[in-house]
Amino acid sequence: MEDLTLYQFELCPYCHKVRAGLELKGLAYRKVEVNPMSKKELPPLPAGAPKKVPVLQSGGDTVADSTAILAFLDEKFPGKVDFRPADEAARKRATEIEEWVDSELIFALPTVIYGKWGEAVKAAQVTARSSNFGFLSNLGVRVGGSLIMHQVSKRLLQKRGKTDAHQWVGECVDQFEQWLGDRKFVTGPELSVADVAMHGALTCVKGFPIYGDIMRRPRVAAWFDGVQAMREANRAS
Numbered sequence: 001m002e003d004l005t006l007y008q009f010e011l012c013p014y015c016h017k018v019r020a021g022l023e024l025k026g027l028a029y030r031k032v033e034v035n036p037m038s039k040k041e042l043p044p045l046p047a048g049a050p051k052k053v054p055v056l057q058s059g060g061d062t063v064a065d066s067t068a069i070l071a072f073l074d075e076k077f078p079g080k081v082d083f084r085p086a087d088e089a090a091r092k093r094a095t096e097i098e099e100w101v102d103s104e105l106i107f108a109l110p111t112v113i114y115g116k117w118g119e120a121v122k123a124a125q126v127t128a129r130s131s132n133f134g135f136l137s138n139l140g141v142r143v144g145g146s147l148i149m150h151q152v153s154k155r156l157l158q159k160r161g162k163t164d165a166h167q168w169v170g171e172c173v174d175q176f177e178q179w180l181g182d183r184k185f186v187t188g189p190e191l192s193v194a195d196v197a198m199h200g201a202l203t204c205v206k207g208f209p210i211y212g213d214i215m216r217r218p219r220v221a222a223w224f225d226g227v228q229a230m231r232e233a234n235r236a237s
Ligand SMILES: N[C@@H](CCC(=O)N[C@@H](CS)C(=O)NCC(=O)O)C(=O)O
Pocket: 009, 011, 012, 013, 014, 051, 052, 053, 054, 064, 065, 066, 067, 102
């Protein structure tokens, strides 16, 4: 049995991406919720790695960055689910879509989670509830976390020249739906890292109204349910 620990924030889409990967591979893991203000729970990181989550510890290895973690899992735990398709063109496309999820969709998501003040407070509560930081730290996360993320979201929208957060996320999901077409998985008949990244990112907004809007697209909903069923079937008990 592998000794895997994931250092994470409950509402971090990059962390959900790694969780999707761990479940699809059927790997049991322990979650450690990191205080977003102090980050004191993080283990010593590899040289040069920023103090960010997700971080995965596996035996003596510490791996930072969701993309590096999924590549590490694929290498260390090959098996019935591999994230890199055998077909070279599909493999290249999978990497491109993973990069797009990381640099476009995942930047759009916080703007719908924290964009309005009420949403930001609700989101900070999700983080505080899933943690064990103690009363004062929890209060800090609720107040400080929601304030910071609300500001970050406003800046993100401005920086990307967007005015409507829900519309931005909608455009991203429309793009994904177009790539998906009638395929089972976004790069073809096999699951790839692109599906893992997208499924993880969307799982992050499950408790929020945007999730309902996203799932109103029948092909996206069918794809999401298909990958969800695989996660549930493979998940380590
Ligand atoms: N490229 C990294 C990005 C990770 C990242 O930006 N994590 C955010 C949470 S969603 C973080 O830890 N932010 C804390 C900070 O910047 O202080 C990955 O794919 O894992």
